[in-house]
Amino acid sequence: MFCRDWLYAYDRAHGSTDINKILGLKHLIKAEAEEQRSWAVSEFNSKFDHTYQQMQKKLKQSIALCEAIIDFSEDGSMDDLEIWKQVIDHLLDLQTAINTQLSQSKQRKKISMGIKVSLYGSPNVGKSTLLN
Known part of the structure; x- marks a missing residue:
């Protein structure tokens, strides 16, 4: 509640x-x-919002560049090869950011799950002291 x-x-x-x-x-x-x-x-x-916003921005820029190539490539006013290079650069940056987030999420999962510890031994040998 x-x-x-x-x-x-x-x-x-x-x-x-x-x-x-x-x-x-x-x-x-x-x-x-x-x-x-x-x-x-x-x-x-x-x-993490800033990271996700940057990823979204790169993706939108790539989409816009692809749409520009589709719409305006026939009139010769654009250098298609240069624009494709920009799209590839944006997508490679996006791939790097996604891979970074995935590896960090694995670390966060380990932290959030914690670790289980089991101490075994005879009575009064300092297990509690070791754990603390």
């Missing part, structure tokens, strides 16, 4: 809530370690 009311109030104050904010809040609630809390807060604060 609290979460829904809070998100409603946030929407009213700031316009909208995206999926990153919702997932960030979920991860913040479930966080057990400080590193998990840190990732959840950065996720909630839309640390």
